[in-house]
Amino acid sequence: MIPAEKVIVALDTQDPEQVKKILDALKGYKVWVKIGMELFYSLGPQVIQEAKDRDLKVFLDLKLHDIPTTVSHALQALMKHPVDMVNVHAAGGSEMLKMASSVVKSSVHKPLLIAVTQLTSTTQSQVNDEQHITGSLEESVVHYAQLARMSGCDGVVCAPQEVIAIKKICSPEFITVTPGIRPLGTSMNDQKRVTTPMDALRLGTDYMVIGRPITQNPSPLVALVSILKGS
Numbered sequence: 001m002i003p004a005e006k007v008i009v010a011l012d013t014q015d016p017e018q019v020k021k022i023l024d025a026l027k028g029y030k031v032w033v034k035i036g037m038e039l040f041y042s043l044g045p046q047v048i049q050e051a052k053d054r055d056l057k058v059f060l061d062l063k064l065h066d067i068p069t070t071v072s073h074a075l076q077a078l079m080k081h082p083v084d085m086v087n088v089h090a091a092g093g094s095e096m097l098k099m100a101s102s103v104v105k106s107s108v109h110k111p112l113l114i115a116v117t118q119l120t121s122t123t124q125s126q127v128n129d130e131q132h133i134t135g136s137l138e139e140s141v142v143h144y145a146q147l148a149r150m151s152g153c154d155g156v157v158c159a160p161q162e163v164i165a166i167k168k169i170c171s172p173e174f175i176t177v178t179p180g181i182r183p184l185g186t187s188m189n190d191q192k193r194v195t196t197p198m199d200a201l202r203l204g205t206d207y208m209v210i211g212r213p214i215t216q217n218p219s220p221l222v223a224l225v226s227i228l229k230g231s
């Protein structure tokens with residue numbers, strides 16, 4: 001069984017009717033929803049309240065990455081909204097992460113602050129040849145996780161395969177949020193390396209982000225219930 005509180009449903013759509021249909025289907029379950037750039041930029045902040053009206057927790061996934069002052073001012077503006085988790089890029093550096101942490105911790109709603117390490121779409125050769133970082137992709141992810149932890153973040157976004165190494169170096173309580181989750185028998189879409197919900201749970205992930213396997217199912221609720229049962 002997968003605890004509902006560990007599931008974050010990615011609402012990647014611009015269609016207000018589809019959003020409403022999915023939010024209504026999820027109402028009554030203790031799952032989270034993820035509002036990313038596509039949805040936030042198309043429908044605006046009111047979608048946060050629509051989720052909260054259905055008692056759903058909200059991960060505002062805008063992946064802020066800019067100079068420290070700009071990120072902290074942007075977060076101050078976002079902190080008006082009742083969100084439960086927000087994120088920034090660890091590559092923004094310790095000064096930016098510390099300022100972000102200070103804004104979030106002194107806000108009214110005090111959401112969890114999560115740092116993106118390496119995107120799960122990034123490959124080993126991109127890390128070495130394009131970012132010019134030596135060493136393995138996992139070493140880079142663990143390094144960013146340590147930086148995020150030392151700078152006051154509550155956790156990181158990473159691949160399920162990286163959870164054990166991150167928890168070992170940072171601490172078991174340091175939160176891991178993992179996309180790239182696919183129940184058996186569902187399409188991989190554009191994800192390259194996928195993990196089943198049960199395997200992600202075994203690897204120790206705190207929150208698993210699942211989008212299309214739920215949102216593109218004709219019945220999002222049937223898909224969710226099947227995932228919670230451990231498919």
Ligand code: C5P
Binds near residue numbers: 036118213
């Ligand atoms: O539909 P799917 O389950 O692939 O959705 C995964 C979600 O997680 C998408 O919103 C995607 O943008 C996000 N994500 C990801 N990989 C990352 C960070 C975020 O797939 N490294």
